Amino acid sequence: MNSETTGALNYGITDHISIQSNGSDSPRLPHKQPFIIGVAGGTASGKTTVCNMIISQLHDQRVVLVNQDSFYRSLNEEQLKKVHEYNFDHPDAFNTELLLSCMEKLRHGQLVSIPSYDFKTHTSIEPSHLVNPADVIILEGILILHDSEVRNLMNMKIFVDTDSDVRLSRRIQRDTVERGRNVKNVLDQYARFVKPSFDEFILPSKKFADVIIPRGGDNHVAIDLIVQHILTKLGQHDLCKIYPNVFVIFSTFQIRGMHTLVRDVKTTKHDFVFYSDRLIRLVVEHGLGHLPFTEKQIITPTGSVYPGVVFCKRLCGVSVIRSGESMENALRACCKGIKIGKILIHPDGKNGRQLIYEKLPADISSRHVLLLDPVLASGNSAVKAVSLLLSKGVPETSVIFLNLIAAPEGIHTVCRKFPKLKIVTSEIDSSLNRNFEVIPGMGEFGDRYFGTD
Numbered sequence: 001m002n003s004e005t006t007g008a009l010n011y012g013i014t015d016h017i018s019i020q021s022n023g024s025d026s027p028r029l030p031h032k033q034p035f036i037i038g039v040a041g042g043t044a045s046g047k048t049t050v051c052n053m054i055i056s057q058l059h060d061q062r063v064v065l066v067n068q069d070s071f072y073r074s075l076n077e078e079q080l081k082k083v084h085e086y087n088f089d090h091p092d093a094f095n096t097e098l099l100l101s102c103m104e105k106l107r108h109g110q111l112v113s114i115p116s117y118d119f120k121t122h123t124s125i126e127p128s129h130l131v132n133p134a135d136v137i138i139l140e141g142i143l144i145l146h147d148s149e150v151r152n153l154m155n156m157k158i159f160v161d162t163d164s165d166v167r168l169s170r171r172i173q174r175d176t177v178e179r180g181r182n183v184k185n186v187l188d189q190y191a192r193f194v195k196p197s198f199d200e201f202i203l204p205s206k207k208f209a210d211v212i213i214p215r216g217g218d219n220h221v222a223i224d225l226i227v228q229h230i231l232t233k234l235g236q237h238d239l240c241k242i243y244p245n246v247f248v249i250f251s252t253f254q255i256r257g258m259h260t261l262v263r264d265v266k267t268t269k270h271d272f273v274f275y276s277d278r279l280i281r282l283v284v285e286h287g288l289g290h291l292p293f294t295e296k297q298i299i300t301p302t303g304s305v306y307p308g309v310v311f312c313k314r315l316c317g318v319s320v321i322r323s324g325e326s327m328e329n330a331l332r333a334c335c336k337g338i339k340i341g342k343i344l345i346h347p348d349g350k351n352g353r354q355l356i357y358e359k360l361p362a363d364i365s366s367r368h369v370l371l372l373d374p375v376l377a378s379g380n381s382a383v384k385a386v387s388l389l390l391s392k393g394v395p396e397t398s399v400i401f402l403n404l405i406a407a408p409e410g411i412h413t414v415c416r417k418f419p420k421l422k423i424v425t426s427e428i429d430s431s432l433n434r435n436f437e438v439i440p441g442m443g444e445f446g447d448r449y450f451g452t453d
């Protein structure tokens with residue numbers, strides 16, 4: 001009965017910022033989606049306790065808790081007569097369609113009405129309660145990781161893993177005090193339905209969890225780590241909210257896998273170059289999606305009309321030597337014959353930057369410029385580079401700055417000074433350290449890419 005725990009914290013989390021672009025000069029703003037956390041586990045494992053601890057540590061954030069219990073189907077008279085034969089631990093006991101439709105509304109920023117459930121009468125009671133949209137939604141319940149559609153909503157899946165004897169004793173205590181049951185009822189229900197359903201449906205859903213919390217609310221270390229992770233994710237969220245011209249490419253497990261490789265200190269130069277190139281290609285393609293286009297209808301070989309577009313051809317790249325040169329190949333691969341200029345900037349004192357060298361196309365002022373630098377750290381070099389472009393007559397709105405990773409400090413510096421340019425990046429990191437290195441970062445990109453480390 002006692003489920004083995006690994007205590008593994010597996011942060012396999014998809015980003016929750018979905019970026020939409022219509023490919024025009026003014027792409028639609030990113031649609032901000034809440035960060036959705038699923039918390040599953042056996043009865044009385046401490047799910048509600050863990051959720052409340054997370055919520056209290058996220059005190060500055062807008063967080064709502066949605067309980068799967070609210071979606072229990074009400075029993076009819078016939079079922080109520082034989083309530084002791086009803087399995088409340090089977091997936092069919094829940095109205096999952098209603099849960100999905102409520103979640104869909106919350107995800108899209110709408111207020112929802114969630115049923116209120118009474119464990120004493122086994123029915124939904126009036127009034128239902130209104131739940132406001134929020135930045136973080138926590139979905140809690142025994143079977144919340146069982147249904148694949150519900151699981152797919154989640155950015156983070158947690159399983160609270162508590163010894164079954166502890167759970168049973170807590171359940172007896174709770175159900176007799178709070179849910180109007182007697183000890184015999186609780187034990188009969190437990191043996192007949194609760195335990196078999198735990199083994200059949202709940203325990204198998206543990207494999208879908210990103211984070212398993214042994215000992216529930218007693219595990220302060222796991223709860224602190226989860227809260228830190230959520231805060232990091234919300235930090236990204238907030239930057240995209242503050243600066244609508246910052247675009248983070250839609251994250252997938254492939255992209256996180258590539259980041260894992262390029263950030264790993266043990267990765268060989270060969271692999272570093274290979275996976276950086278793959279990520280750079282994605283960032284470049286995404287950046288190109290922000291260029292203006294004109295509509296063009298063409299005829300396909302079937303004689304049909306295809307309402308297409310032609311993208312802007314007056315482009316150029318500008319790489320910030322030396323790391324930015326690693327992005328040139330991807331740009332050339334996407335834009336045949338593109339002109340690429342270069343800028344060399346050196347540190348000058350603590351925050352200063354000195355322009356050492358520049359070679360830019362003579363007609364750069366009439367082109368859209370893709371500025372290339374894989375790491376945006378303090379933003380001081382970027383400010384110098386963009387200032388040079390503007391001094392050459394390039395409109396701020398024509399600059400798209402492409403990076404692999406960006407620190408919040410760099411984003412603030414660049415966006416405050418140049419609110420009309422666009423930044424496209426594949427991940428936003430936590431911060432800069434005292435040496436102005438991006439944390440967690442990927443180290444000195446140029447040295448790792450060009451093998452000079």
Ligand SMILES: Nc1ncnc2c1ncn2[C@@H]1O[C@H](COP(=O)(O)OP(=O)(O)O)[C@@H](O)[C@H]1O
Pocket residue numbers: 041042043044045046047048049050170171174215216217218
């Ligand atoms: N770490 C803990 N130590 C002692 N009692 C706990 C602990 N966690 C939860 N409980 C108690 O156990 C019962 C079930 O906890 P709860 O968080 O409601 O579980 P769940 O939501 O998984 O059913 C509650 O009465 C709660 O106060």
Ligand SMILES: Nc1ccn([C@@H]2O[C@H](COP(=O)(O)O)[C@@H](O)[C@H]2O)c(=O)n1
Pocket residue numbers: 042043044047069072088089118119120121122123141142194
């Ligand atoms: N009318 C009901 C509905 C549900 N239960 C039991 O509740 C448990 C789920 O709630 P937790 O807070 O323990 O996660 C579940 O195991 C059902 O057996 C009930 O007894 N009566």
Ligand SMILES: [Mg+2]
Pocket residue numbers: 047048
């Ligand atoms: Mg609960």
